Amino acid sequence: MPVTLKQIAEQANCSVMTVSNVLNNKGDMYRPEMRRRVLEATKRLGYRPNAAARATRAGRCGNVTLLSSVHDEQSNLPTGLLGGLQESLAQHDLRLSFARLPDEKLTDPQYMMKLLRLWSADGILVNYTHGYPLRMIELIEQYRLPAIWLNCRLEYDCVFPDDVAAGRLAAEHLIGKGLNRIAFVDYAAGWKDLDQMHYSLKDRQEGYEQAMRDAGLEPWVVREDYHVSGSDRLAVSQRWLEDCDPPQGVVAYSGAQSVELAMAVRGRQLGRDYDMVVFADRRITMASGPVATVVIPQWRLGEQGTAALLQKIESQQARLAPVTIQPELALPDPEDEGRQKEKDPSRPS
Amino acid sequence: MPVTLKQIAEQANCSVMTVSNVLNNKGDMYRPEMRRRVLEATKRLGYRPNAAARATRAGRCGNVTLLSSVHDEQSNLPTGLLGGLQESLAQHDLRLSFARLPDEKLTDPQYMMKLLRLWSADGILVNYTHGYPLRMIELIEQYRLPAIWLNCRLEYDCVFPDDVAAGRLAAEHLIGKGLNRIAFVDYAAGWKDLDQMHYSLKDRQEGYEQAMRDAGLEPWVVREDYHVSGSDRLAVSQRWLEDCDPPQGVVAYSGAQSVELAMAVRGRQLGRDYDMVVFADRRITMASGPVATVVIPQWRLGEQGTAALLQKIESQQARLAPVTIQPELALPDPEDEGRQKEKDPSRPS
DNA sequence: GTGAAAGCGCTAACAC
């Protein structure tokens, strides 16, 4: 039903090739009159190029697939990452597609065909940060899929943030303000389950501890034995804050809001009585106002992921060296407020 | 470079058609021996089907494009929506691709070709919730792109949540608990800029007001003249809470955290001294613990969006009646805690 | 300057 080059050629009284050339910027040689006729017919018919046909001819797919877990209920896909990927891929005339590895048994060859068809791409970006099934690694190897892992600290073929640097950056900011009692808070993992968790939990704490020791300060890590769920975080925060001289600075991997609230109940105000640094993909404003944020630039991560994948596709190289992304400290500088992208007020929440 | 059916046929000593049929579940007629040889060669060579070629043959593109704004710095793409779209499209052997309408002048035909190639799809899902450029509507019309608008309340070809119902649901929950002084809080829009904002701002307030009046209660809307930025919300919350007998219930479109904090500073605890309802795409846990949430089921919105788009593509119908999605109240029931999907603790934040 | 021929990988239709 869609318009084809052939139909344009008929309308413009020329050959299909002429149309193709004119529309692909190779029409310099043609008479202006010819070009005009072609462009006019193209516009009039509302012609849309058929990417599939072009890709078939070119022997490529024209797209890259972002592979995610089916288990991600929560957003594991920052808009910045999506944007960075999409825009850098578009510059190479590649589309970004989305796929998941379902739970079904992947032994049925018929089912595998269906899945591979959906994955059909020039390359794969794997967005599992942890807990990726062995089966997927097997599939990637078996089908020689050019793949890059995002947010994964592997030996090769990956792009990930330098989380030790992120931890250092956070601590150094507070140390630089002359604070001494600086706590590192994380409720996401406990000491007992830390090892099975994402490396960033350990690495950011490690960076914090390094910075503290370098400054001659005693690290102060607030971490329970096990993961603290959202509903328990306030109580836990209040408990440890009761027992101590309250911190002058807090580096929060998670639980920042419960610390803020527990401090407020004790009459201690963020920005006045203590400082906080959080980690995020963008500058953060908490309930008490903006806070210093160690920004993990997801946009750049996406761009670098694209670059790595393209290199992998081009070079057919077996293994690519890991790429690390440096985090950046974003201050809650009031002067910056204007530039800070506020949550767009007119969008639905 | 990728493996083709032809190569498999050579290895399996048969024709390309035999391979195609066996791999596409149409191989019942073939001798088991033949099928075995084909499947063996397929596996050994690591064959991946070429979706582009199949799509070319079928006269379709095999994918649907999700069109987003370049201006979305903040996540406007809930994971649930993505998941619902992706999964329902996969059931129809369609891939989901992403694209954006860039700011560049869209007058250059060469540039337009490039863009249309990236948008190349059987249909388009428009994810602009507001502020979509007129140029895009023109493009959709000119190129007869089968399009469905998501989260937009239009006259036709759209799928969006019933936000009046959402507002009602929130208020009725608190009214049902026997509360009287129930405030509706929104800092995202002010009275003066409400009209240019997303319809959900007005609609949820409208639903709240309806429910209040139905119950013989006085609506109490907290809204400033203009948008209140994140850094000012706490101060604003403290100001209006100072002047009044504090509310027993709060319906928060936005600013929930600043209200929670302001109340805490006054010694009023969420769940003990007052109740709150918020709107989200999933059950929400605030710093004080879980709260009742009016859940806008984005997953279902995605599924319905797919259904509508497929119908639009199939039927070539000019205009499809709008589809509304009903919100659901999710209680902060402790019994439900187990089922509540906590933010996965092992992911990077 | 323009167009005819060939072929990309795949599959519907039909022949044997």
Next chain:
DNA sequence: GTGTTAGCGCTTTCAC
């Protein structure tokens, strides 16, 4: 049961 033919929309090559 298996293979042959033709053709999807597009572009590379090369002839006129």
